[in-house]
Amino acid sequence: MNTQFLLSALKVKQIYGTVPKEVIAIEQDSRQAVSGCLFICTTGFTFDGHDFYKEALENGASIIVSERNLDMDFEKSALVIVSDTKKAMAILANRFFNYPSTKMTTFGVTGTNGKTTVTNLIYSMLREEKIQAGLSGTNGITINDELKSTENTTCDTITNQRMLKSALNNGISHMIMEVSSHGIAQGRLNGIDFDIVTFTNLSHDHLDFHGTMEQYGYTKGILFAQLGNDLTKNKYIVLNYDDPWFETYKNISAHEVISYGLQEQSDFYANKIIFHEDFTEFTLHTPEGSYCAKMRLLGTFNIYNAMAAIASLYASGSSVERLVTILQSISPISGRLEKLDINAPVTLYLDYAHTPNAIESSIQAVLPFKTNRLIYLAGTGGDRDDEKRPLMAEKASTADFVILTINDPRYENTENILRNMEKGMQHNNYVLIADRKEAITYAIEISEPGDILIIAGKGQENYQIIENTKQPYSDTRIIKEVSYRKFKKSKPTLNKNS
């Protein structure tokens, strides 16, 4: 791209040296810098990108964008000083990739729980309609059904713009993005022209980062504000009417609100709910009429997720009747209260619950089928929100027996994590087992015919974070091996992803 044109998007404070005619790439990570690229220095939580400009130059960067003067040879490369490199990064990335989000229907889904489920439902429904759709979130980026893993649920600004551009080049017309509160707070979404933003719910999580629930809620609200005030475009906010943040969020943007919930006041509401062991039935009332809905997803929380997805697609112009038909055929989302086929006299669910509210929701979902004991394995991560730990154990206490363990220890002392969680236990039927594999083995070993087991915390993730490295790890693999040993009924079917 022509450098003058690119830089004219900014109020530049000072330019040292002569800028080259063209910029061939933009990068914020010196390790990714390539010949002829523009490197932007941003200050992070761990490093200051300004400390890496020399590495970027060695890798061939021809322009450095910085907040301060740097010791450089201006004969060889140029230095552009701006007041806020994070803001500049989004402005430059959007211009460099030519504003791809403005050329697609772009969905953003945020909330404490349910983002992956709702985004996957929207994606699957669109794919079922043969619409070219892309998806980004906790499981990575999927373009044309091809999955690429990513570091974050919500990628950094430049990766986002590159992804959107690549999606556009691949013919994608609808992009669905999981939006984390970290992503919003760090401006990773700046410049993304969302058409529909959807809110699932807000409950205790990530307070190590946000400090208070108010700050956490405020941060989520920024996404709704970012829909803007330009009413020449039809944009929508899809909100959970039953969440206490509904009233706050509904007034944040000038755009129309579409609400969903279990109360008649919502635009989309569900009643006459019948829970079956393998599916759920309910009547869905919508602005287009009432329908008998059926889905293979379980629990009241998934009725909320299904309504969030349907209401979001209704906002983008889909027919509700058609969406209700498609919903029936959608498979449960991998690792989200997913019933695993282990050919045993117990029922075992793999779940990703790692917040107090999610644990409560997953337990509520299986209670209608409980005939014997409910055994719940709850895990949490090290070096993250420690306030939620006792609250998680408190919610898990609804189960008859609880195993407290760890998801990703990182650098934290495992004893410390478990003792923290233990404080919330409401009865004495529990054990603390730091090693997750041992904990899962224990849960299955003590199970008896008729028991329900929920193995929560990691879902289908294929790693465990120990110190700062991701070690290969899989709950599914352990579950299948141990249950085969215990029940010896069928050989476990393991594929390379399990």
Ligand SMILES: CC(=O)N[C@H]1[C@@H](OP(=O)(O)OP(=O)(O)OC[C@H]2O[C@@H](n3ccc(=O)[nH]c3=O)[C@H](O)[C@@H]2O)O[C@H](CO)[C@@H](O)[C@@H]1O[C@H](C)C(=O)N[C@@H](C)C(=O)N[C@H](CCC(=O)O)C(=O)O
């Ligand atoms: C705490 C946090 O959110 N950190 C995120 C942040 O990293 P950071 O601020 O620490 O960046 P840094 O490592 O200090 O680097 C600063 C700058 O120096 C540059 N640098 C750094 C090193 C080097 O050698 N060369 C170099 O140029 C970096 O590219 C960067 O531009 O910005 C990075 C780029 O956007 C993110 O990848 C990183 O996510 C880390 C890995 C992370 O674990 N984040 C979690 C908390 C997170 O964001 N989670 C949410 C999901 C939460 C949920 O819902 O469960 C998510 O969206 O993933």
Ligand SMILES: Nc1ncnc2c1ncn2[C@@H]1O[C@H](COP(=O)(O)OP(=O)(O)OP(=O)(O)O)[C@@H](O)[C@H]1O
């Ligand atoms: N709408 C909901 N309300 C409450 N709990 C939910 C809801 N949807 C999902 N859950 C619970 O949260 C877990 C994680 O679901 P999901 O992955 O869809 O959420 P998420 O917001 O993407 O999570 P994360 O941000 O951690 O990736 C599920 O396994 C389930 O236990």
